[in-house]
Amino acid sequence: DAGITQSPRHKVTETGTPVTLRCHQTENHRYMYWYRQDPGHGLRLIHYSYGVKDTDKGEVSDGYSVSRSKTEDFLLTLESATSSQTSVYFCAISEKREGHEQYFGPGTRLTVT
Amino acid sequence: GQNIDQPTEMTATEGAIVQINCTYQTSGFNGLFWYQQHAGEAPTFLSYNVLDGLEEKGRFSSFLSRSKGYSYLLLKELQMKDSASYLCAVMDSNYQLIWGAGTKLIIKP
Numbered sequence: 001d002a003g004i005t006q007s008p009r010h011k012v013t014e015t016g017t018p019v020t021l022r023c024h025q026t027e028n029h030r031y032m033y034w035y036r037q038d039p040g041h042g043l044r045l046i047h048y049s050y051g052v053k054d055t056d057k058g059e060v061s062d063g064y065s066v067s068r069s070k071t072e073d074f075l076l077t078l079e080s081a082t083s084s085q086t087s088v089y090f091c092a093i094s095e096k097r098e099g100h101e102q103y104f105g106p107g108t109r110l111t112v113t
Numbered sequence: 114g115q116n117i118d119q120p121t122e123m124t125a126t127e128g129a130i131v132q133i134n135c136t137y138q139t140s141g142f143n144g145l146f147w148y149q150q151h152a153g154e155a156p157t158f159l160s161y162n163v164l165d166g167l168e169e170k171g172r173f174s175s176f177l178s179r180s181k182g183y184s185y186l187l188l189k190e191l192q193m194k195d196s197a198s199y200l201c202a203v204m205d206s207n208y209q210l211i212w213g214a215g216t217k218l219i220i221k222p
Contacts, residue, residue: 042117042200042212043156058209090155097208098143099163104155 003027006091006105014113021108023091025071031094032074033102034058034066036087043090047073049095059096081112116138117213119201124219125191133186133199133216141206147175147186149202150215156200159186188218196220 003026013019031050035043045058047066055066063085065077078085088109092102096100118136125131137145148156162168162177162184174187186199187218198215205211 040214042214056167098204101146101158101161106155
């Protein structure tokens with residue numbers, strides 16, 4: 001199994017508070033991704049990174065920011081959480097962009113009340 | 114827009130064969146992936162197709178027709194542990210994965 005962890009695994013927070021989710025990998029993979037998964041929807045890409053300090057927006061980036069200061073860590077921040085951001089968040093990594101599968105972390109279940 | 118369609122739910126019997134279909138319309142094509150996701154867990158990679166034809170891996174096979182925008186995942190000799198959601202995803206021209214909503218497969222004894 002790919003060495004990828006996420007923290008926290010569960011979090012309940014109030015509307016308007018900032019929240020940071022952490023993804024940590026031990027595989028030294030270049031590409032890292034943040035997705036959210038909601039019932040009735042496919043996984044949706046929030047942001048991704050193609051190297052240290054190199055990030056780009058995905059399909060649903062509004063209200064989210066990311067940072068990658070080290071190869072192994074990719075942080076997702078909700079600046080001011082809203083109830084619409086209640087979701088399961090998955091981090092994924094891949095060695096290359098094309099032709100390679102993405103490996104997923106265990107997920108973080110976030111509830112915004 | 115980009116779209117991936119797959120059935121919401123399917124039911125099959127232990128020991129039988131089931132085929133899960135996926136049709137797609139995307140901006141470009143750089144491969145199609147199938148993932149398995151058990152309830153409450155992370156998706157795990159099953160197969161990758163970039164050329165037309167059938168890829169076989171044990172009890173699982175995946176087929177691709179690029180001209181038809183169509184793929185299927187074939188599961189043989191079904192076991193109870195195969196009860197899960199099966200996710201189809203296409204890599205578009207920007208090398209981003211576009212995901213279907215998943216097919217929940219229920220296996221009955």
